[in-house]
Structures are given as structure tokens and as C-alpha cells.
Amino acid sequence: xxxxxxxxxxxxxxxxxxxxxxxxxxxxxxxxxxxxxxxxxxxxxxxxxxxxxxxxxxxxxxxxxxxxxxxxxxxxxxxxxxxxxxxxxxxxxxxxxxxxxxxxxxxxxxxxxxxxxxxxxxxxxxxxxxxxxxxxxxxxxxxxxxxxxxxxxxxxxxxxxxxxxxxxxxxxxxxxxxxxxxxxxxxxxxxxxxxxxxxxxxxxxxxxxxxxxxxxxxxxxxxxxxxxxxxxxxxxxxxxx
Amino acid sequence: xxxxxxxxxxxxxxxxxxxxxxxxxxxxxxxxxxxxxxxxxxxxxxxxxxxxxxxxxxxxxxxxxxxxxxxxxxxxxxxxxxxxxxxxxxxxxxxxxxxx
Numbered sequence: 327x328x329x330x331x332x333x334x335x336x337x338x339x340x341x342x343x344x345x346x347x348x349x350x351x352x353x354x355x356x357x358x359x360x361x362x363x364x365x366x367x368x369x370x371x372x373x374x375x376x377x378x379x380x381x382x383x384x385x386x387x388x389x390x391x392x393x394x395x396x397x398x399x400x401x402x403x404x405x406x407x408x409x410x411x412x413x414x415x416x417x418x419x420x421x422x423x424x425x426x427x428x429x430x431x432x433x434x435x436x437x438x439x440x441x442x443x444x445x446x447x448x449x450x451x452x453x454x455x456x457x458x459x460x461x462x463x464x465x466x467x468x469x470x471x472x473x474x475x476x477x478x479x480x481x482x483x484x485x486x487x488x489x490x491x492x493x494x495x496x497x498x499x500x501x502x503x504x505x506x507x508x509x510x511x512x513x514x515x516x517x518x519x520x521x522x523x524x525x526x527x528x529x530x531x532x533x534x535x536x537x538x539x540x541x542x543x544x545x546x547x548x549x550x551x552x553x554x555x556x557x558x559x560x561x562x563x564x565x566x567x
Numbered sequence: 568x569x570x571x572x573x574x575x576x577x578x579x580x581x582x583x584x585x586x587x588x589x590x591x592x593x594x595x596x597x598x599x600x601x602x603x604x605x606x607x608x609x610x611x612x613x614x615x616x617x618x619x620x621x622x623x624x625x626x627x628x629x630x631x632x633x634x635x636x637x638x639x640x641x642x643x644x645x646x647x648x649x650x651x652x653x654x655x656x657x658x659x660x661x662x663x664x665x666x667x
Contacts, residue, residue: 351649372570379578384616389577399576406580409616412609413581417588430590437586443648488667491626492660495634498621499641499648499655501613506642508610515610522614530619544615551611556603 341462348443348463349470355383356471358496360478362387366394370476377472381439385410386475387497388544401542408548416445425454432457439464442504514559521551621655630662 335343356377363373368390380386388409392402417440424433436457444463448455482490509516529535529543538546621638622631634655641654 347649351647351652354649355652368570372574376574376577379574380581382581384613385577385581388616389573393570393573399572402573402576403580406577407584408608409612410581410584411605411612413585414588415605415609417585421588424589433589434586437589438582440585440589487626488660488663491624491630491663492656494624495621495631495638495655495659496652498617498624498634499638499652501617502635502638502642502655503646503648503651505610505613505617506639507645510643515607518607518610519614522611523618526615527619544612547615548608548612552604552607555607555611556600560599560603561606 337456337458338462338465341459341464342466343462344447344459345444345463345466348447349466351443352467352471353474355496355500356474357478357482358493359383359386359390360475360480361482361490361494362394362497363390363475364479364482366390368393368479370479373479374472374476377475378468381441381468381471382410382413383441383497383500404545408545411548412442413440413445416440416442419449420445420455423449423455428454428457436460439468441467443467514555517559518551518555521554522547525551625659625663627663627666629666630659633662634659 359377360370360373363376363386368376376386376389380389385406388405389402392405397405417437420436420440436455439460444460444467447463448460451459485493505515505519509519525547526543529538529547535543618635621635622628625631625634637658638651638655641651646654
């Protein structure tokens with residue numbers, strides 16, 4: 327694609343265009359998320375709004391799992407906080423790219439859809455963050471995510487069992503695509519991932535610990551292992567958060 | 568009604584997590600421990616959520632193990648989110664077709 331043409335497009339249209347591949351990927355993954363939502367007893371309408379409001383793969387997956395298990399509201403709040411802590415980091419990084427003069431309304435709107443992918447394309451653009459670009463990307467990717475979730479809830483049961491089984495790993499594939507590339511470059515992250523796998527498996531397998539709910543396990547392991555990693559391998563001072 | 572309460576709680580927490588740094592915290596976090604802790608949080612959380620759940624998600628645990636291996640390999644070679652997700656789905660679909 328010629329670069330001059332891209333620069334002639336308005337930031338909103340650029341966002342729309344960069345958002346299309348994201349929307350397609352979201353649609354497929356959201357469909358498998360919809361199957362999880364269906365199992366938790368959500369209606370397509372509820373799933374649609376959960377996805378419009380939350381726009382979070384791991385976060386919504388955790389939410390639906392906890393809803394299905396009849397978790398307490400406090401448990402949901404804590405697990406949501408933990409599973410979405412990475413967005414805190416991303417927003418910290420984005421805050422450094424915001425023109426100090428930018429209106430607060432844009433901060434509130436752009437913040438609604440800080441996802442791995444939208445963060446990725448936003449941070450890759452040179453100069454100050456242009457909210458119009460984000461609105462363009464959001465205008466295609468958020469509906470893709472929300473409609474995919476609703477359709478997964480509606481049609482998850484129409485698909486043959488074999489297709490549902492195959493689609494159910496899409497989310498985990500997405501998680502792997504987020505954690506493995508940094509683990510390749512950073513030994514501490516690789517150890518975090520390995521320890522997360524190992525300890526979560528042990529917690530599920532050991533009779534004394536298996537009574538803990540999946541949500542509690544996630545909180546416990548995340549806080550413990552991340553603290554250990556922070557003490558053993560503190561990040562360099564120069565590195566931005 | 569209970570479902571909507573769950574959804575609104577999740578929304579309130581996620582929105583706060585995303586918007587607070589953009590609006591309130593206009594300086595980098597100082598504490599080295601806190602920054603390091605936050606740096607590692609996403610990787611531990613996602614690792615914990617992935618395994619062993621990926622093995623239990625499929626009809627055949629063997630297909631789940633294969634999806635984990637293929638997904639890790641695809642991600643290792645920097646496959647995009649979509650590529651890795653599709654590779655995992657494909658290997659489960661093909662394996663379960665053969666096994667059954």
C-alpha cells in the first residue's frame with residue numbers, strides 16, 4: 327500500500343482501515359467467547375453488551391467463567407482487576423503519548439477500548455495520540471467483537487460438537503500469542519509463564535489445594551508469582567512502564 | 568438481573584483500570600517494585616488462565632495438548648493473534664477428526 331495515499335486519508339479513516347483486520351480476528355475469537363458465555367447462561371443481548379462495555383478477551387472469559395460458577399460479586403471485581411491489570415500498564419504507556427492539552431472527554435473515550443491490539447496500533451503511530459484514529463479503529467473492531475459474542479451465544483449450539491471443541495481453544499491461542507513472544511526475548515517472563523503453567527496445574531492436581539476456586543487460584547498465583555518475579559528480576563530503571 | 572450486575576461490576580473495574588492512568592496518573596510510576604510487579608502481572612495471569620484450561624477445553628485432552636504445543640510454536644515464531652488462534656483451532660479440528 328503506497329504511503330502517500332495513507333497519509334492523505336483522515337485519521338478516522340486510517341483507524342477504520344487498520345481496525346478491519348483487528349475486527350475480523352475479534353469476530354472469530356468472540357464467537358468462541360460467546361460459547362463460554364452461553365455456558366454461563368448469558369443471553370445474546372447480555373453478551374453483546376458485556377462485550378461492548380468490557381472489550382476484553384481474558385477479562386470477559388474470566389467474568390463468564392465466574393458467572394457460570396455463581397461467584398460472589400467481590401470475587402468478580404477482584405478477578406476482573408487482576409485479569410485486566412495489563413491494561414493499566416498499557417494506559418500508563420499511552421498517557422505518555424497524550425498531548426497535555428488534549429480534552430478530558432477524549433481521554434475517557436479512548437480509554438474505553440484500550441485492548442492489546444488497539445494499544446499496539448496506537449503506540450506504533452508517531453507523534454501525539456490522535457483520538458480520531460482510535461475512534462476509527464474502535465468503530466469497526468468493537469462491533470466485530472460484540473456481534474461475534476452475541477452470535478457465539480446464539481449459534482454455539484447449532485455448530486457440530488467437533489467445531490465447538492476446535493473453536494474453544496481460539497482464546498487460549500490468543501493468550502499464547504500475547505505471552506510467548508515476550509517470553510522468548512526475556513528470561514524472567516519465560517520463567518513467569520512456566521511457573522504459571524506449573525503451579526496452576528499443581529494447584530488443580532493436589533487434593534489439599536484443589537478446593538480453591540479457579541478465580542481465587544488466579545489471584546493467588548498472579549500476586550505471588552509476580553511479586554517473586556519483581557523481587558528476583560526488577561525491571562531496569564530506564565525502562566518505561 | 569444478577570447477570571447484569573456481574574457485567575456492570577466487570578465494566579466498572581475494567582473501565583477504571585483503563586481510564587485512571589489516562590486521566591489521573593500523568594507521571595510514570597516511581598516504585599521499582601510496583602513497576603516490576605505490574606510488568607509481570609499480565610504474563611502470569613494469562614499463563615495461569617491458559618494451562619491446564621486449554622487441555623480441558625477440548626473433547627479429547629490429547630487434542631488440547633496438541634493445541635498448546637502448536638500454539639506455543641506458532642507464537643514463538645511471532646504469529647499474529649489471529650494466526651496462532653487459527654492454528655490452535657485447526658489442529659484440534661483435524662486431530663479430533665482422526666481420533667474419533
